[in-house]
Amino acid sequence: MSILYVVGTPIGNLEDITFRAVRILSEVDLILCEDTRTSRTLLNKYDIKNSTMSFHTHSGLAKIDKIIEMLREGKNLALITDAGTPAISDPGSLLVSKVREELGDDVEIKAVPGPSALTAALSIVGLPDHQFTFIGFLPHKKGRETIFNKISVAKKGSFVFYESTHRIEKTLESLKEHFNLVDTPDRKIYLARELTKMFEECLVGSAEELIERIAMDSNKTRGEFVVIVGPNL
Numbered sequence: 001m002s003i004l005y006v007v008g009t010p011i012g013n014l015e016d017i018t019f020r021a022v023r024i025l026s027e028v029d030l031i032l033c034e035d036t037r038t039s040r041t042l043l044n045k046y047d048i049k050n051s052t053m054s055f056h057t058h059s060g061l062a063k064i065d066k067i068i069e070m071l072r073e074g075k076n077l078a079l080i081t082d083a084g085t086p087a088i089s090d091p092g093s094l095l096v097s098k099v100r101e102e103l104g105d106d107v108e109i110k111a112v113p114g115p116s117a118l119t120a121a122l123s124i125v126g127l128p129d130h131q132f133t134f135i136g137f138l139p140h141k142k143g144r145e146t147i148f149n150k151i152s153v154a155k156k157g158s159f160v161f162y163e164s165t166h167r168i169e170k171t172l173e174s175l176k177e178h179f180n181l182v183d184t185p186d187r188k189i190y191l192a193r194e195l196t197k198m199f200e201e202c203l204v205g206s207a208e209e210l211i212e213r214i215a216m217d218s219n220k221t222r223g224e225f226v227v228i229v230g231p232n233l
């Protein structure tokens with residue numbers, strides 16, 4: 001029976017990869033990469049000479065069919081994305097669900113766990129309880145306000161989402177507005193930025209405090225972010 005390995009890869013620091021991931025990536029028949037050029041840097045570092053094929057958001061159903069065909073033929077494949085754990089807010093989930101749908105018990109889908117920006121961020125903020133809702137990326141337009149409303153009125157738990165450098169300030173402004181409306185202006189927000197990379201940091205404060213800190217140093221809006229909104233205490 002063929003195997004599709006879903007392999008976690010680093011979210012910045014290339015040393016963050018497991019021995020097993022390196023072995024599996026060396027042994028499979030083909031590695032499916034979100035961006036073959038991005039992954040080549042990682043593969044070269046570990047001297048993995050295996051063949052690669054791209055699989056990304058715009059790959060389309062024909063590519064998925066091709067991958068399913070390879071699995072039907074008995075090939076073992078590994079799926080990696082540009083950073084972290086495939087299927088966590090990236091194109092991996094579509095492929096995994098289609099493979100499950102089409103091949104059912106005729107394929108083994110195995111996790112080769114590794115880093116994820118989600119778990120890395122949660123591990124360093126020290127939330128007061130274990131309850132959190134992961135939103136992934138916020139919608140750009142429609143549905144955005146609804147999510148901010150939901151976060152601001154929630155009685156329990158934290159909310160985690162991924163955010164880009166382009167929208168981080170706008171997002172903090174929206175959180176500030178919504179928290180002011182429900183009279184919780186001090187609700188704590190954690191901005192985990194550039195995790196495992198050279199400029200890694202975690203800023204903590206109310207929306208207003210974070211907006212002020214960012215205004216004093218525009219470098220703080222650079223890079224990749226995980227935003228964690230702490231519980232309403």
Ligand code: SAM
Nearest residue numbers: 011084085088116117162163194195224225226
């Ligand atoms: N599958 C990935 C994972 O397991 O974390 C996430 C993929 S998603 C397309 C990319 C987003 O994850 C970025 O926009 C950013 O919000 C977050 N992210 C990825 N690497 C990060 C890092 N080193 N520090 C902070 N956030 C990061």
